[in-house]
Amino acid sequence: MRGRARFIVVVVGDDGAVSGVLANTSGHRLREVRLLIRYQWLWRDEFHPGSDSPGTAIYYVVPEEIPPGGTASFSYRPDPPLPRRSDGTFQTAVEVAGLLEFSD
Numbered sequence: 001m002r003g004r005a006r007f008i009v010v011v012v013g014d015d016g017a018v019s020g021v022l023a024n025t026s027g028h029r030l031r032e033v034r035l036l037i038r039y040q041w042l043w044r045d046e047f048h049p050g051s052d053s054p055g056t057a058i059y060y061v062v063p064e065e066i067p068p069g070g071t072a073s074f075s076y077r078p079d080p081p082l083p084r085r086s087d088g089t090f091q092t093a094v095e096v097a098g099l100l101e102f103s104d
Helices: none
Strands: 005-012 019-026 029-045 056-062 071-076 088-102
Touching: 005 088, 019 029, 019 088, 029 071, 056 071
Parallel strands: none
Antiparallel strands: 005 019, 019 071, 029 056, 029 088
């Protein structure tokens, strides 16, 4: 994959909402940038974890095309929202999992 998309800013809300800006650092148009959004559940007591981890992961495709040197904003909100629990917390990670690159 020659095309490069990198994050400028990623913000994660308390409800698991993720928003940010992607920058196209290549000389080609990028489309269908696929993000992997992981909600890893961290147990409060890792030595005695529960049996029902709410951790999950989704793929989100950024709908805009990103021109060479350009940027695109994105926003994702899980539906249903992440559960609010007192036995741990979510650690959210976002990474570029794939994209389509077009040379003119």
